[in-house]
Amino acid sequence: MTAIAPVPRLVDQFERGLDAPICLTWELTYACNLSCVHCLSSSGKRDPGELTTRQCMDIIDELERMQVFYVNIGGGEPTVRSDFWELVDYATAHHVGVKFSTNGVRITPEVAAKLAASDYVDVQISLDGATADVNDAVRGPGSFAMATRALDNLRAAGFRDAKISVVVTRHNVGQLDEFKALADSYGATLRITRLRPSGRGADVWDELHPTAAQQVELYDWLVAHGEGVLTGDSFFHLSGLGEPGALAGLNLCGAGRVVCLIDPVGDVYACPFAIHDTFLAGNILRDNGFQHVWQNSELFCELREPQSAGACGSCGHYDACRGGCMAAKFFTGLPLDGPDPECVQGYGESALAADRDKPKPSVDHSRSGGRTPKGPVPLTLLSAPPKKFCNESPV
């Protein structure tokens, strides 16, 4: 009578997928004032097919019905959409919390004051160096000053617990303590995530991804700092470096099972790091809405089936890392049922040394000519989407 019905482990439940994502990433625009060398969505120019305000609101209504508690809004630079604040207000009024990532370009004192007054909005400022030289080499000239100005404004407005979001690279992994001190000085929380070879990241991954020795350094730092630092559970490929459970968080790939990505034109991908036709589940506008795509897409159903351990099957660490990150393997041209390129047992390194074909990007909104040497490009707000790519001036 009182027996507790046996339930599978949470991780096993999650591997089979949920009726609705726990959270999802929603990139509102491909337009961006910066052109970070590792941009995972190859952002720059706005796409002419980006969702309208009304279409975005319809999606929010659907997320509310599905009880998706919050969305991580990104881009591009989401705040350059002229309806950005309207959409944030609409989402929070409909019980969909918002956490948005920004380079800080629009976080003026006025905006900071508005944000400080809301309980439902969380702000994440991207910073990839604890010093301007390290940051700006990746994110562009002036971007460190832009981000810290935004943090200054948030602090002055009394905004509590902003997040500072860092992608760990070969050049900033030695700055983890400095990042932590910087976050502490702003009353902010540090969030560090893994560099993926996605989008333009594919072009710089070989030079920027942490070395094997640095991965160990990173792992030890993460274990020492535990729950006080957020990671988006992105370092599960390192779990084999220590005892099971030493790394805080749920260590599994949630792609298509508990997370996904909605891109600016309503395409749904398995995860934010997998913007490629191979991981495209469907389109919200053409395929009967988000819920339909989430619950019925062939790709997602496949991802929710038990996955083959493949070449990793005989490795004693497979239970810990589950073969690592699907997107990292895909974009470095490694087989999906083999080791992660940053496999802590070193199997990735030998796989990378063998012949491999890196997939060509299927979506790219980069501005031509790469980084402008003079610094961030001032973007003007667009009230209507451009008719074609070439109708839109990026400056």
Added chain:
Amino acid sequence: MSAPAVTFDPDRQWRLHAQVAVRPEPFGALLYHFGTRKLSFLKNRTIVEVITSLTDHPDARSACRAAGIDETQMTPYLHALGVLVASNMLVPGEG
């Protein structure tokens, strides 16, 4: 987003914080607190029943008993409720 200054007492009434949403799942439920932005997992359906019926009972212990939890099984459930009080998911009830 005030810090919880209360400790869990199983002999009084508790309720879900007004900013907490419950999403039923096959394994139990997800709890999300819009104020603290914390997510919690309820890992079986019995605890979900307890959480969602807390205000139907004068105290937490009776809510557990009504959900079919006998004294010998009470400890983990009371512990779970204590964890939810500490994270401000549960707050003192009116009763």
